[in-house]
Amino acid sequence: MNIVVDFDKCDSNAICMGVAPKYFEVKDDNFLYVLDEHPPEDVRSLIEDAVRQCPTGAISIEDD
């Protein structure tokens, strides 16, 4: 699984970071960084939560 972020849409609300802090971090420059773009399968539902809760729909999952 691949985490893909559309940075044109990302508004740095950091909700994803609240949901899955191991994978998403909005740093002090106010930009989102994906800490691990290839999370293991067993956290899929967590990443899906982050996808769903993103208010700008900027995050998606691509399967390898």
Place this chain on the structure above:
Amino acid sequence: MPAVTAAPDLDARRAGLDRIAIVGASLAGLSAAEALREAGFEGAVTLVGAEAHLPYDRPPLSKQVLAGDRDGQSTALRIPERYDELKLDLLLGRAAARLDATAGTLELQSGESVGYDGLIIATGASPRTLPATPELDGIHTLRTLEDCLALRREFEAGPRVAVVGAGFIGAEVAAVARGRGLDVTVLEAAPVPLERAIGAAMGRVCAALHTAHGVDLRLGVAVEDFDGSARIERVRLGDGSSIEADVVVVGVGVDPNTAWLEGSGLVLDNGIVCDATCATNVPGIFAAGDVASWHNRQYGEQMRVEHWTNAVEQGRAAARNLLAGPLAAEPFSSVPYFWSNQYDTRIQFVGHARPDDEVRVAHGAVDDDRFVALYGRAGRLVAALGFNWARLVMGYRAKIAEGIGWDEALDGAASLE
């Protein structure tokens, strides 16, 4: 996390659920529909919406769309094909008129009726208006896409704008109008804006943001009347003075859309009264989003939350619990979250504050427009407000959910920066 265990569709059918209706083609309603399908429900799902549009996103309506930086179509929450994928029966442009909870029938204003075995109500809320508002052009509220586009057209003519109410909608409208170079007056009845939502100290900080950006902010003023012949010309205030204005935006809060449920047997009290699982007093009927007043165990109190994230999470929880049935339903506990963009400031708030909470600026400084304030009550951290510091605010959302103590939160603050 999912409440629905193996073979949910079997469970649903055993519980006699073949047809589920969702009233409200909103973020909460759509989220509920998606959760039903994700949980494996294969019966009929009807999504009824009062507006003619496919579900769309409201936060941009008081921000980028109003500013002219995005078009209205870009607010669609899903591409049209998604609704085929979800196999939804869409009944759009049809407001619900009446609920017969005994027969399990929903009557629509169009005259159609929809039978259901399970029902999720997500009819949202409508902007309040001021009593005796005259029929003058130029007086607006902002809730729908049409509201937004109408106001945007007005802004193009370069009007003098008066905003009634310094809540979040009023504040965002004021910020957009100033961004377009318009003269803006904000009229707020309370001496401090947002006191109920974020407390007096932080309410004053939000007020200062407007004055720093050239808004004429009048606090503690009563709006008496609107003058004009065909179009609004001035707003008359309680102290005898008046404000010249070509456009008025009234942002004095919203009321939950429950009028159509009077006499249905559902308990109504500032929204549809639900238990901790979002179930109403009538078996098989759940509520979610702005219209739902539920028992949030996170705070041990009944609350109604009008935020985006709540609509997603609560819509999904209501759907899961409807399928799970009363014995397996799980409480929906939540740390509310909202954000607001005003001028160049990103305001984020997590939790639930009360006016008498203790408030401490634990990070940064108010004067730098970058800080996080923490709210404590009864020895616990209950909320956090941040200006331009998303990373820290979101960290606090998790800590509040865990029930971290007030002293622990203050002691640990320095190590988070």
